[in-house]
Amino acid sequence: SQELEQSPQSLIVQEGKNLTINCTSSKTLYGLYWYKQKYGEGLIFLMMLQKGGEEKSHEKITAKLDEKKQQSSLHITASQPSHAGIYLCGSVGTYKYIFGTGTRLKVLA
Amino acid sequence: GAVVSQHPSRVICKSGTSVKIECRSLDFQATTMFWYRQFPKQSLMLMATSNEGSKATYEQGVEKDKFLINHASLTLSTLTVTSAHPEDSSFYICSAALEGGGIYNEQFFGPGTRLTVL
Numbered sequence: 001s002q003e004l005e006q007s008p009q010s011l012i013v014q015e016g017k018n019l020t021i022n023c024t025s026s027k028t029l030y031g032l033y034w035y036k037q038k039y040g041e042g043l044i045f046l047m048m049l050q051k052g053g054e055e056k057s058h059e060k061i062t063a064k065l066d067e068k069k070q071q072s073s074l075h076i077t078a079s080q081p082s083h084a085g086i087y088l089c090g091s092v093g094t095y096k097y098i099f100g101t102g103t104r105l106k107v108l109a
Numbered sequence: 110g111a112v113v114s115q116h117p118s119r120v121i122c123k124s125g126t127s128v129k130i131e132c133r134s135l136d137f138q139a140t141t142m143f144w145y146r147q148f149p150k151q152s153l154m155l156m157a158t159s160n161e162g163s164k165a166t167y168e169q170g171v172e173k174d175k176f177l178i179n180h181a182s183l184t185l186s187t188l189t190v191t192s193a194h195p196e197d198s199s200f201y202i203c204s205a206a207l208e209g210g211g212i213y214n215e216q217f218f219g220p221g222t223r224l225t226v227l
Contacts, residue, residue: 033215042115042202042220043153088152096168097143097204097216102152 002027004089004100012106018077021103023089025070032072033090034063043088046074081107112136113205115219122193123227130188130222132203138183139205143216144176147200159186193226200224 003026013019023032034046047056052067060077076083084107089100112135122128132142140161145153157167157178165178175197177189186205190197200223204216 035218040200040221040223043204043218045215045218048215096155096158098155099145099153104150 002091002098004091004098006087006089006100006103008103009101010104010106012108013079014108015080016078018075019079019105020076021074021087021105023072023074023100025091027070029065029067029070029072030092032063032065034072034074035088035090037086037088039085046087076105079105079107081109083107111207111217113139113203113217113219115201115203115222117222118220119223119225121225121227124194125192127189127191128193128224130190130201130203130224132186132188132205132219134184134205134217137205137207137217139186139207140183141206142180142186143204143206144178144186144188145202145204147202147221153202156188190224193224195226198224198226 032049035043049065055064062075065072087103114133116131142159144156156171157165159165159180161180167173180186202221204218
């Protein structure tokens with residue numbers, strides 16, 4: 001079955017620093033979603049990538065999809081405390097939707 | 110648009126009781142809804158796929174008699190945790206796909222329900 005591995009598992013950065021989170025699939029990716037989750041709350045949809053090489057940005061967050069590498073990266077520029085939370089990638093696996101292992105981000109003010 | 114609500118947001122119950130969690134799509138019809146469970150510091154795990162008017166499809170290892178799912182209408186799915194035990198304490202999240210879609214359509218997530226079994 002398909003698995004999504006995220007790296008790093010956790011990240012602590014100083015406010016203002018840039019950071020990157022990776023999501024690597026064990027199988028071919030047919031679309032990749034990025035979500036943010038605050039502790040104990042629901043998921044906030046960030047963006048969806050459908051085509052190889054596709055890149056999308058929203059405010060200070062940019063995501064790219066590399067189909068050949070079966071990987072997506074999420075980049076945050078000039079991080080702020082409001083960026084803190086759990087970032088999850090998600091994709092359609094074999095007959096079901098699957099989530100990545102998650103990356104916990106903490107931003108120090 | 111595409112808002113999904115869950116009720117209750119938090120519930121505390123005694124061991125042995127049953128708890129029902131509702132998942133509603135507020136402004137769209139959802140043929141398919143999904144139920145996930147999230148343990149502390151872990152990712153979401155799909156428990157079951159709920160299709161309107163038919164029996165839910167459970168993932169391997171999920172007890173269907175323990176976690177009863179009913180998808181009675183295109184806007185409502187319920188998850189009932191029967192005879193709850195402390196190990197059932199978790200964060201439960203539902204999601205809904207637009208009518209006619211399934212796993213290949215974007216899912217919209219509810220805010221989650223935190224269940225604590227004493």
